[in-house]
Amino acid sequence: MANKLRTGAMTRAGGKWACGLLALLLSGGVAQAQDLSLENARISLLPGDMPGAGYFSLQNDGAEDVTLVGAQSDAFENTEIHMSMEKDGMASMHAVPEIDIAAGQRFEFAPKGYHLMFMHRAAPLEVGDDVEVVLHFADGQQLPATFEVVSPTAMH
């Protein structure tokens, strides 16, 4: 009888502990996602199947540094992190595997610098449309964001 009771109490305590851990993990996850935020997210889109450029301002309000390792959108077959460079009057662009954003820092994806290169749209898009994009980080975090489609003439 006493044994049974104890077991029951143990189980309840164990259940509580598991729930607490789950709650901790969940709140931890939520808090982490809230530490990262995107502002002014937009895609400058060219006509037809020409690639688009994604620009935004990424703020890391967390206590930890994060590393952006990629982005994905169902609206495009391929999304890469790119960087444009200008040197001695020559412009070039290349893929960038990852970008570190230190705790408390803001990182700008802006014209003539870092951009997400969106290639091969899955369906036609128009200026004013919203595109869902998920940013991926090295620690497994994912940051979903809505990008607005804008005309390239709005970027200067």
Place this chain on the structure above:
Amino acid sequence: MLKWLSPIILSALLAGCEDPNWHTSDISDIMPDLDLSLVDENGEQVEEDAYTGKTTLLYFGYTHCPDVCPTSLARMTAAIKKLDESARDDIQVLFVSVDPERDTPARLRQYTDVFGPQFIGLTGNTEQLDELTNRYRVSYGYGDKDANGNYDVSHSSGIFVFNAQGDARLLMRNSDPIPSMVSDLKRLMARG
């Protein structure tokens, strides 16, 4: 005394060499007049005489460039919009693609339409492109193809500006603010 005077003398000398009223770079003495043989966005073979009579901006790029090229063209669009309405018919932008493998005339037309009626797409074979880029002492190059067949193209980033007679006059860089471009375009269109 001489030590602090010399910078003043130097700047006075420099001011004498460079017209202080231009905001962008004067290339009148160092670049040749407009001379080209290319294919336009309608698939027609064209030469420079097709473009005389208007102030001409010449820019090298490619349509698979989502960042630098559209941003540069958007700056030109913004500058042209700042001109008097009547003047906007007297200016044209030649967008020369150095990526003829992907940039067909039809694709160039679709691309330039985004930026305004002043924009004309051009391209050519390697020989024609080399002749033009060598003439203005710029270059271009291709990166390796990735798994999807995409490749990056390096190209010059400046805008060469010619007067209505096709004489080289100015070089506008990405670092030149739009009001400087507008001011110089107005001055060039007024005086040639």
